[in-house]
Amino acid sequence: MNDILLMLPGPTTVHPRVLNAMSKAVVNHRGAKYGEILSETTELMSKVFQTPNKSYLLTGSGTAAMEAGVANTVAPGEKILNVVGGKFGERLMKISQTHGIETKELEVEWGTAVDPKLIAEALDEDEDIKAVTVVHNETSTGVAAPIEEIGKVMKNYDTLYIVDTVSSLAGDEVNVEKFGIDVCFTGSQKCLAAPPGMAAITLSDDAWAAVDKVETNTFYLDLKAARKSGDKAVPETPYTPSVSLTYAMNEALKMVMEEGLDARIARHHKAAKASVAAVKALGLELFADEAVSSATVTAVKMPEGITDADFRGTTRDKYGVELAGGQDHLKGNIFRIGHMGNVSYKELTQTFAAIGMTLKGLGVTDDAGAGVASIAESYL
Ligand SMILES: Cc1ncc(COP(=O)(O)O)c(C=O)c1O
Incomplete structure (x- = not known):
């Protein structure tokens, strides 16, 4: 047992129930047993995201979901507005640039939150902006962005609303459906209190429509592939998942639900x-x-x-x-x-x-x- 108390913004202390869950036998990831645990886990994920839409697990850290969320919904050459008030806003912009997306930065002073009106102004100024990225909880500065208010603004535009809830989901209010979020993702090692190494993502119908039009330049993080495997009668992931981390996520999510x-x-x-x-x-x-x-x-x-x-x-x-x-x-x-x-x-x-x-x-x-x-x- 680690006798150092982790008071980090992730990884966080993992409960013995979750650690024990990982000691279960590793099963065939193409079999019925894994399908059952995967579908139960993704259903629990959707409950925590507060969305009627499906969720998908990605074996990778939160950054994998950041990249999947951007690279599958916005095509190279299209424009994105990145709200940048800290390290993770910046990372979403760098990911966008890596994928050949034209970025517009909405710079926010570190330690303060974005004013939703500035997002509306930026969208009014440029009708070609395809998506906006916002970090809900900017872990580098300790600031929470007003994602519900931004969601109200976003409803006036035909622009995808991409929200990073890596360090807030299950710790602060994130209601994907109510806030009108199109792409929402999180990581395992923060408020969910599972070990690091897994991420989860959910998309709205509008976001999936965008995915269907974009020829993505990612392979491992291709969400069309995740959907194809995840929506099978016996759900799977496209490539070998971390079976043990799926058990951990399952148990951690059950603990979230037990607490409420x-x-x-x-x-x-x-x-x-x-x-x-x-x-x-x-x-x-x-x-x-x-x-x-x-x-x-x-x-x-x-x-x-x-x-x-x-x-x-x-x-x-x-x-x-x-x-x-x-x-x-x-x-x-x-x-x-x-x-x-x-x-x-x-x-x-x-x-x-x-x-x-x-x-x-x-x-x-x-x-x-x-x-x-x-x-x-x-x-x-
Ligand atoms: C807000 C936010 N987004 C994204 C990430 C990236 O997650 P990971 O380190 O799991 O790749 C972090 C990690 O600290 C984060 O706090």
Whole structure:
């Protein structure tokens, strides 16, 4: 058992029930047994996406689904609008460029959320934009985009709405049907709390119509192939799937349903609120605009004069809590607390004890327990 507490924005701690599920015998991936588990798992996935449409599993990390979602729906030479307010918005733009798609960037200051009106303006200015990509939960900055509001805007346009919910699905409100999302995808290792290595994707009828017109330049991630295999009477995947990870996803999704999707999302929001309060109680500053701060990850400015190695090295090596650092230009300037998956006051108490003791050891605060006290108050 790993005695380091993972408070990362993925991978997250995997429950023993899910780990045990992976120890089941590996079966023929072209047989009835696998077909049964696959169809049960994808049906559960659609429930979590909150869509009547089918979902498909991809063996690969979240980035595989990002690439599948873009490269199958927009053809080389067509235009896409990428909302970029952090590392993952940027990645969707780079993926688009890799596939020869003409990109238009809607730049958003890191730490803030996009204003849906700016998306409407961009679409009014250029009728040729075929799709818009939005990252719901920008894990690099700890910001949640207003995907429901953007969805209302998107209903006025004949443009596909592609939403990355890799670090938000099952931790924040994602209602694919209600929000009018055309392409939605997620990863296994975040709020679903399964091990890394699987992704899931769902498409609307409009998105499938686009897929049927686009001659995709991906082979492994060809969604026509995924649909053809996945829609067989005994469902399959086009190529050998990770059978063991399918078991894990199945068990993790059952745990989501047992908890109840709404209850799970409320638990994540509570953890986010408690984390924000504890950060402030320790005298630290949030990186993200608090009005749009994420339900699943809290980004915090690194205290003046403290290095990332000193801070995160101490929380991990001395106190057993693994936090995430900043990415790109935020490296060394922020740290991130992932509170996704199986997280409640117990994990947050340990986390804020580690942060408080580390800060005291580094001479940043006198009150090592202020964060823990705040967590206790939040959960009373
Ligand atoms: C919002 C978001 N999108 C996409 C990804 C990419 O997922 P993966 O690292 O599983 O490829 C991540 C991973 O952190 C993410 O947080």
